[in-house]
Amino acid sequence: MNTLINDIEPYTTMQGDLDVQKIRLDFPVLNQLVNGKPLIYLDNAATTQKPKQVIDSIVNYYQFANANIHRGIHTLAERATAEYEATRKSLSTFINSPSPEQVIFTRGTTESINLVAFTYGKSVLKLGDEILVSALEHHSNLVPWLMIAKETGAVVKIIPMNDEGELLIEEYQKMLSEKVKIVAINHVSNSLGTINPVKQMIAMAHGVGAVVVVDGAQSVSHLDIDVQDLDADFYALSSHKFYGPTGIGALYGKRALLENMPPYQGGGEMIKDVFYNSFTVNELPYKFEAGTPNIADTVALKAAIDYIQRISKVKIRDHENVLLAHATKLLSEIDGLKIIGQAKEKVSVLSFVIDGVHHQDIGILLDQEGIAVRTGHHCTQPLMERCGIAGTTRASFAMYNTLEEINQLQWGLTKVLKMLR
Amino acid sequence: MGIDKSIKNVEVKVLETIKEIQDQIISDFELFDEWDEKYAYIIEMGKKLAPMPEHFKVNENKIKGCQSTVWLASEVQDGRLVYYADSDAVIVKGLVSLLIKVFSNHKANEIIANEPYFIDKIGMQQHLSMTRSNGLAAMVKQMKMYAIAFQS
Numbered sequence: 001m002n003t004l005i006n007d008i009e010p011y012t013t014m015q016g017d018l019d020v021q022k023i024r025l026d027f028p029v030l031n032q033l034v035n036g037k038p039l040i041y042l043d044n045a046a047t048t049q050k051p052k053q054v055i056d057s058i059v060n061y062y063q064f065a066n067a068n069i070h071r072g073i074h075t076l077a078e079r080a081t082a083e084y085e086a087t088r089k090s091l092s093t094f095i096n097s098p099s100p101e102q103v104i105f106t107r108g109t110t111e112s113i114n115l116v117a118f119t120y121g122k123s124v125l126k127l128g129d130e131i132l133v134s135a136l137e138h139h140s141n142l143v144p145w146l147m148i149a150k151e152t153g154a155v156v157k158i159i160p161m162n163d164e165g166e167l168l169i170e171e172y173q174k175m176l177s178e179k180v181k182i183v184a185i186n187h188v189s190n191s192l193g194t195i196n197p198v199k200q201m202i203a204m205a206h207g208v209g210a211v212v213v214v215d216g217a218q219s220v221s222h223l224d225i226d227v228q229d230l231d232a233d234f235y236a237l238s239s240h241k242f243y244g245p246t247g248i249g250a251l252y253g254k255r256a257l258l259e260n261m262p263p264y265q266g267g268g269e270m271i272k273d274v275f276y277n278s279f280t281v282n283e284l285p286y287k288f289e290a291g292t293p294n295i296a297d298t299v300a301l302k303a304a305i306d307y308i309q310r311i312s313k314v315k316i317r318d319h320e321n322v323l324l325a326h327a328t329k330l331l332s333e334i335d336g337l338k339i340i341g342q343a344k345e346k347v348s349v350l351s352f353v354i355d356g357v358h359h360q361d362i363g364i365l366l367d368q369e370g371i372a373v374r375t376g377h378h379c380t381q382p383l384m385e386r387c388g389i390a391g392t393t394r395a396s397f398a399m400y401n402t403l404e405e406i407n408q409l410q411w412g413l414t415k416v417l418k419m420l421r
Numbered sequence: 422m423g424i425d426k427s428i429k430n431v432e433v434k435v436l437e438t439i440k441e442i443q444d445q446i447i448s449d450f451e452l453f454d455e456w457d458e459k460y461a462y463i464i465e466m467g468k469k470l471a472p473m474p475e476h477f478k479v480n481e482n483k484i485k486g487c488q489s490t491v492w493l494a495s496e497v498q499d500g501r502l503v504y505y506a507d508s509d510a511v512i513v514k515g516l517v518s519l520l521i522k523v524f525s526n527h528k529a530n531e532i533i534a535n536e537p538y539f540i541d542k543i544g545m546q547q548h549l550s551m552t553r554s555n556g557l558a559a560m561v562k563q564m565k566m567y568a569i570a571f572q573s
């Protein structure tokens with residue numbers, strides 16, 4: 001974590017190498033009053049805001065290129081197809097997939113994980129097989145496994161964590177056996193911000209022949225993703241968590257796995273030939289992309305990737321680390337406040353509880369000051385139970401947040417606590 | 422003349438109507454200029470809400486939302502419904518206590534016939550939200566359900 005925080009003038013606009021004020025001009029939504037106060041958007045782990053480059057891309061697509069893709073031979077159809085496939089290439093490079101065909105477009109992380117569970121999972125799991133799921137998982141990376149376990153007779157087992165929110169790797173080692181067929185873990189926890197040692201965990205799983213599904217919903221906006229270096233079997237992500245549109249995401253998979261999996265949904269696009277009594281399946285990636293996809297948002301996702309790359313992930317990460325350190329320091333000074341999730345490796349997510357005060361009350365009152373945070377269980381109910389709490393207040397930071405906004409958060413919290421106590 | 426005077430002095434205890442109580446709340450809230458005064462008042466109401474008898478705190482009386490839990494129960498006293506509530510979150514509790522102030526001690530048909538328009542008027546409509554499964558709308562519905570159940 002960055003220790004230079006005390007040397008940083010909180011009101012400067014240049015933070016690290018990032019010109020945050022310039023970046024903010026690209027995000028029109030940030031420039032508004034909420035309840036009469038300038039909006040302070042600290043709910044980035046739920047979804048990030050979109051730069052105007054992304055918004056323009058959607059508008060442009062509908063104004064100049066809209067057509068159904070892949071099947072048409074007219075100019076617009078070719079233009080739309082080219083733009084759609086350009087995003088696949090761009091995303092493929094972005095996560096260092098060996099080829100674009102291994103990047104399957106889905107609605108997002110949730111659909112990607114369900115796809116794996118109900119195709120790969122359904123075809124390999126047998127009675128008594130084990131699926132290891134970490135204690136940190138979002139419901140999206142737990143419920144599909146519970147569902148497929150019920151259907152196949154497999155058992156879901158939970159990889160435990162310590163009180164800081166770090167997975168217990170030694171326990172995980174002990175749980176690994178020939179019975180384990182699938183390991184499902186997130187790269188980054190949405191509730192606590194923990195960065196899990198997925199590379200190491202994947203290697204360990206491969207030692208017993210298990211396949212690893214990584215939930216990358218929270219990691220792509222913060223970390224450099226290299227699916228080959230991680231040796232991930234599957235990697236799921238959502239565009240809306242890294243400055244792209246909602247309704248689009250992807251599943252990366254190893255070629256051999258994807259080729260051997262049965263299709264997910266049936267319909268147009270996923271077939272090669274259809275007869276009244278049978279069909280043949282199309283090649284990757286189309287095999288898993290039945291029906292007309294969300295073309296406009298897919299096209300605009302490329303604008304988000306371009307935007308991030310132009311700014312540079314390293315600079316974004318450095319900036320976010322400064323924000324996290326500043327927020328951790330300021331909020332720790334608040335009487336009775338306890339940070340939930342103190343892993344050594346964290347992204348810019350700060351979850352906390354305050355003695356004797358309900359998170360919902362904090363959320364409602366901060367909103368009156370124009371400060372958007374998330375309160376509740378963050379779709380990780382079992383994790384909250386593990387932590388012995390009903391929920392937290394969570395502030396999560398993105399590239400456009402400033403130290404001044406964090407000062408405002410501290411000021412807001414202090415005011416709100418005075419009202420509630 | 423003497424008779425007139427004595428009539429004036431007789432204190433006739435008239436129960437306020439649901440409408441009168443709502444209008445009173447609305448005019449109370451008109452005194453507040455800032456959002457924090459409004460919420461401070463609601464928080465105060467939440468803290469002061471009469472404790473709910475323990476035997477009412479059972480699962481059937483629980484309205485579980487994704488943020489907080491509300492308990493809501495009623496009993497009949499002299500043909501009128503009396504409501505009790507509790508919550509782990511104080512603002513919700515303050516808002517329910519306003520609903521109780523409005524609806525409690527009224528006859529079932531009055532409760533069914535009246536809508537809590539004061540919520541909108543005091544600027545708390547955001548808490549009605551149907552997306553919150555234990556938003557005020559759910560609580561109003563539950564209060565009316567109790568009234569309907571009693572009536573039939």
Ligand SMILES: Cc1ncc(COP(=O)(O)O)c(C=O)c1O
Binds near residue numbers: 107189218
């Ligand atoms: C860790 C994690 N997994 C999965 C999801 C689900 O993502 P989506 O709703 O985009 O499918 C989220 C989003 O909240 C998340 O944070």
